[in-house]
Amino acid sequence: MADVAAEAHVSVKTVSRVVNHEPGVRPDTAERVRAVIERLGFRRHDGARLMRQGRTFTIALVVEDLANPFYSQIGAAVEREARIRQHQLITASAEGSPSRERAVIEALVGRRVDGIVVVPADESASSDAVLEASHTPIVYMDRPVRGTPRDTVLSDNQGGIRSAVEHLVAHGHRNIAFYGDDPAFWTARQRRDAFVATHEGLGLPSSPRVSMGPHTVGSVRETLIPWSAGPEPISAVITGNNRITLAVLLALRELRLPLSLVGFDDFELAALIDPPVTVVHQDPAAMGQKAAQQLFARLLGDESPAQTVVMPTRLIVRASGLRRAPLGR
Amino acid sequence: MADVAAEAHVSVKTVSRVVNHEPGVRPDTAERVRAVIERLGFRRHDGARLMRQGRTFTIALVVEDLANPFYSQIGAAVEREARIRQHQLITASAEGSPSRERAVIEALVGRRVDGIVVVPADESASSDAVLEASHTPIVYMDRPVRGTPRDTVLSDNQGGIRSAVEHLVAHGHRNIAFYGDDPAFWTARQRRDAFVATHEGLGLPSSPRVSMGPHTVGSVRETLIPWSAGPEPISAVITGNNRITLAVLLALRELRLPLSLVGFDDFELAALIDPPVTVVHQDPAAMGQKAAQQLFARLLGDESPAQTVVMPTRLIVRASGLRRAPLGR
Numbered sequence: 001m002a003d004v005a006a007e008a009h010v011s012v013k014t015v016s017r018v019v020n021h022e023p024g025v026r027p028d029t030a031e032r033v034r035a036v037i038e039r040l041g042f043r044r045h046d047g048a049r050l051m052r053q054g055r056t057f058t059i060a061l062v063v064e065d066l067a068n069p070f071y072s073q074i075g076a077a078v079e080r081e082a083r084i085r086q087h088q089l090i091t092a093s094a095e096g097s098p099s100r101e102r103a104v105i106e107a108l109v110g111r112r113v114d115g116i117v118v119v120p121a122d123e124s125a126s127s128d129a130v131l132e133a134s135h136t137p138i139v140y141m142d143r144p145v146r147g148t149p150r151d152t153v154l155s156d157n158q159g160g161i162r163s164a165v166e167h168l169v170a171h172g173h174r175n176i177a178f179y180g181d182d183p184a185f186w187t188a189r190q191r192r193d194a195f196v197a198t199h200e201g202l203g204l205p206s207s208p209r210v211s212m213g214p215h216t217v218g219s220v221r222e223t224l225i226p227w228s229a230g231p232e233p234i235s236a237v238i239t240g241n242n243r244i245t246l247a248v249l250l251a252l253r254e255l256r257l258p259l260s261l262v263g264f265d266d267f268e269l270a271a272l273i274d275p276p277v278t279v280v281h282q283d284p285a286a287m288g289q290k291a292a293q294q295l296f297a298r299l300l301g302d303e304s305p306a307q308t309v310v311m312p313t314r315l316i317v318r319a320s321g322l323r324r325a326p327l328g329r
Numbered sequence: 330m331a332d333v334a335a336e337a338h339v340s341v342k343t344v345s346r347v348v349n350h351e352p353g354v355r356p357d358t359a360e361r362v363r364a365v366i367e368r369l370g371f372r373r374h375d376g377a378r379l380m381r382q383g384r385t386f387t388i389a390l391v392v393e394d395l396a397n398p399f400y401s402q403i404g405a406a407v408e409r410e411a412r413i414r415q416h417q418l419i420t421a422s423a424e425g426s427p428s429r430e431r432a433v434i435e436a437l438v439g440r441r442v443d444g445i446v447v448v449p450a451d452e453s454a455s456s457d458a459v460l461e462a463s464h465t466p467i468v469y470m471d472r473p474v475r476g477t478p479r480d481t482v483l484s485d486n487q488g489g490i491r492s493a494v495e496h497l498v499a500h501g502h503r504n505i506a507f508y509g510d511d512p513a514f515w516t517a518r519q520r521r522d523a524f525v526a527t528h529e530g531l532g533l534p535s536s537p538r539v540s541m542g543p544h545t546v547g548s549v550r551e552t553l554i555p556w557s558a559g560p561e562p563i564s565a566v567i568t569g570n571n572r573i574t575l576a577v578l579l580a581l582r583e584l585r586l587p588l589s590l591v592g593f594d595d596f597e598l599a600a601l602i603d604p605p606v607t608v609v610h611q612d613p614a615a616m617g618q619k620a621a622q623q624l625f626a627r628l629l630g631d632e633s634p635a636q637t638v639v640m641p642t643r644l645i646v647r648a649s650g651l652r653r654a655p656l657g658r
Contacts, residue, residue: 031428034429035428038429038432038436067398067402067404067406071401072400075396075401076422083433088437089421090387090417091419093408093409100367104412108417267597268575268596268598269601269602272582272598273601273602
């Protein structure tokens with residue numbers, strides 16, 4: 001701390017305030033102190049010393065696709081948590097392939113990263129043996145894995161979908177369809193099951209109409225057409241993620257179908273579409289932060305049993321769910 | 330290659346085809362071969378051996394904000410190029426701060442990454458001395474730096490803005506405003522200068538109306554109101570990047586101003602807004618790929634003089650630029 005204070009031309013007390021996130025430090029001063037901490041901190045941790053200590057001050061994040069906004073927000077949050085602790089972050093895309101994920105994790109372990117945050121491609125936990133053998137801490141995100149309990153950070157998928165169904169029903173909808181992602185994904189099944197359970201719990205007249213993906217505009221259109229005609233036409237749609245919301249919006253526009261809609265996942269321009277899209281918001285940045293914090297707790301010696309944290313979701317009401325269904329439906 | 334062929338249960342010829350991107354290999358086979366290459370490749374490069382060879386098989390990417398889609402697309406492209414060459418990618422956000430960028434680059438050099446791709450926070454090239462001393466290859470992206478010539482990958486900012494102005498003028502617009510980003514950014518100045526030069530080159534009647542940022546919906550509104558009233562009211566707007574496009578769209582909606590618009594940077598839902606937004610598309614994935622390829626060429630011994638590559642932009646015509654201005658303007 002004295003080194004940092006000297007280099008940043010501030011008092012040790014000021015450095016302490018910055019480190020402990022206490023008030024009373026000007027933003028530009030805090031920025032300067034943090035820059036010095038990073039510079040000095042990193043310098044101390046160079047090559048040979050790291051090897052000797054058996055720590056690399058590097059953590060890793062493995063996701064499906066870094067370009068997807070859901071994962072890039074996770075990435076930014078994990079990188080920030082790493083940076084403020086003077087660690088570096090290696091990122092890798094497994095492209096949804098379990099074999100690629102396994103190869104990537106083996107490589108990361110071989111390079112001796114201190115810990116790994118993974119959004120797993122499936123539930124098989126195929127890297128378990130490698131992780132066990134190397135004692136590399138891991139935190140799973142978004143989807144759990146089978147086998148040995150591991151630290152896991154999930155979204156409240158079921159609560160999110162329930163709030164979507166209840167919102168639509170409260171606004172007069174009785175015939176609602178659900179478009180979910182590929183049921184190979186745990187999250188897709190969770191959301192589907194929550195839709196069916198809420199639908200049944202509310203005693204809605206028709207049987208729940210569910211179409212699972214992977215979806216394209218074409219595959220959505222195929223069921224939208226019959227479901228919006230006939231004796232019990234749907235008046236509203238719930239989607240299982242932001243990609244499907246996009247496909248549904250395009251299909252509704254093509255077919256000129258003015259159905260109500262609640263999407264899972266917020267997206268940047270949801271407020272600019274006509275009508276603005278009501279969504280179930282999950283917070284990937286908060287999930288990433290939580291996962292990284294849990295990983296660092298393990299790196300600092302926390303040996304309590306593996307825990308699963310379920311992060312809340314929130315319904316952001318815009319207008320697309322408000323349209324009242326015609327009377328008599 | 331023989332090891333890979335044995336482990337993947339294919340012929341050496343097949344491995345060779347996959348490595349050299351030749352046709353004639355089934356996608357699932359190619360995938361399996363690549364997974365084996367990654368697994369074996371990485372294993373060979375573990376700790377001590379890397380230290381001895383002086384190579385870490387790690388490259389780094391430093392950008393402003395990993396959560397911004399422009400940067401996350403770059404990140405995904407660079408990571409892909411690294412992965413297919415059995416390298417890992419460290420990513421870091423400098424949050425637009427030159428001092429943080431410098432600290433991050435020093436830390437990366439201290440950890441002996443093999444090379445760095447940077448979207449620089451400013452043009453000062455403040456890490457030059459560190460890079461020179463360590464002989465770490467660097468490729469700059471999106472913005473150039475002053476001083477020693479370095480490999481640099483840029484977008485054709487000027488050509489992109491010129492095509493936007495010409496598109497609007499061809500559709501009858503004569504009074505066009507430009508909303509640019511903070512002129513501290515080289516790209517913001519490039520785009521502004523291209524707007525003014527094209528405006529003057531076409532001999533448009535009024536003087537060019539330019540408002541530079543940083544912008545909010547409020548700051549856009551402040552000039553939109555006077556500029557869209559008075560004797561020479563504007564009928565169209567060009568923006569300098571995707572964040573400003575969003576601010577302009579929100580301001581136009583609030584003010585109920587039906588102006589034409591061409592935005593710089595495509596965005597995912599541009600086609601769903603009413604009217605669909607015409608944009609100048611730059612390709613961050615292609616830029617990231619190009620930068621990574623250039624870095625790997627240096628790592629393989631390319632010692633030719635530093636080169637600057639300018640990647641083309643493309644006008645994606647939707648509808649927001651097509652509205653003909655009222656006669657007489």
